[in-house]
Amino acid sequence: MKKTFAVVGLGRFGGSICRELSREGMEVLALDLDENKVNEYREIVSHAVMADSTDELVLKELGFRNIDHVIVAIGDNIQASMLTTLILKEMGIRMITVKAQNDYHEKILNKIGADQVVHPERDMGKRIAHHIISDNILDYIELSDDHSVVEVKAGRKMSGKTLIDLDIRAQYGCNIVAIKRGKDVIVSPMATEQVNASDILIVIGADKDVNRFEKNLV
Ligand code: ADP
Numbered sequence: 001m002k003k004t005f006a007v008v009g010l011g012r013f014g015g016s017i018c019r020e021l022s023r024e025g026m027e028v029l030a031l032d033l034d035e036n037k038v039n040e041y042r043e044i045v046s047h048a049v050m051a052d053s054t055d056e057l058v059l060k061e062l063g064f065r066n067i068d069h070v071i072v073a074i075g076d077n078i079q080a081s082m083l084t085t086l087i088l089k090e091m092g093i094r095m096i097t098v099k100a101q102n103d104y105h106e107k108i109l110n111k112i113g114a115d116q117v118v119h120p121e122r123d124m125g126k127r128i129a130h131h132i133i134s135d136n137i138l139d140y141i142e143l144s145d146d147h148s149v150v151e152v153k154a155g156r157k158m159s160g161k162t163l164i165d166l167d168i169r170a171q172y173g174c175n176i177v178a179i180k181r182g183k184d185v186i187v188s189p190m191a192t193e194q195v196n197a198s199d200i201l202i203v204i205g206a207d208k209d210v211n212r213f214e215k216n217l218v
Pocket of ligand 1: 052
């Protein structure tokens with residue numbers, strides 16, 4: 001059975017989720033207080049409804065109980081976001097993802113029982129900051145407070161050397177999980193794989209190790 005989704009709040013974030021889920025062929029119920037937003041998404045998602053998500057009865061009537069994954073993407077109205085999450089949790093929704101405005105909002109959402117809390121603006125800001133600091137870092141994904149995955153340009157220092165020559169795991173404590181070479185992606189490269197200057201390396205490790213690796217080898 002195909003998973004069903006509901007997106008509450010059709011701002012930039014919720015809207016983008018709706019478009020992407022629909023593009024992937026998923027069934028999406030989209031909900032917003034604002035009639036214009038609902039009209040905008042009517043053609044994009046399976047069902048678009050104008051309603052207040054803080055009204056428990058409305059959510060019940062709309063059949064939210066049968067939805068596998070609900071994304072609460074209400075922006076500024078923290079109170080509505082929390083109340084919606086609480087109602088969904090009490091309804092027994094299996095997977096609830098909520099967009100948090102700040103750290104306090106996140107703490108409360110975790111207490112209420114949100115399964116996943118996301119901070120799209122904060123996370124995107126971090127990713128872009130890392131890219132701005134170093135020309136070699138193309139992307140950055142935070143795994144935890146002190147672990148990350150980064151995408152770095154290999155550069156001349158590593159060019160022509162194999163992963164054994166570079167001895168990255170022993171020297172820097174991080175792992176090259178993939179190498180992007182033009183259109184190809186070499187997943188889990190062999191130790192004998194030779195690195196080209198134009199390769200893009202996907203590196204995973206503790207932030208301090210990844211930084212050391214980037215400073216010394218890139
Ligand atoms: P973003 O920062 O992602 O653009 P916004 O704050 O602009 O988010 O958008 C949030 C959306 O959530 C708005 O379209 C707003 O109408 C909707 N919204 C706010 N409160 C409720 C609610 N109680 N029920 C349904 N939709 C809501």
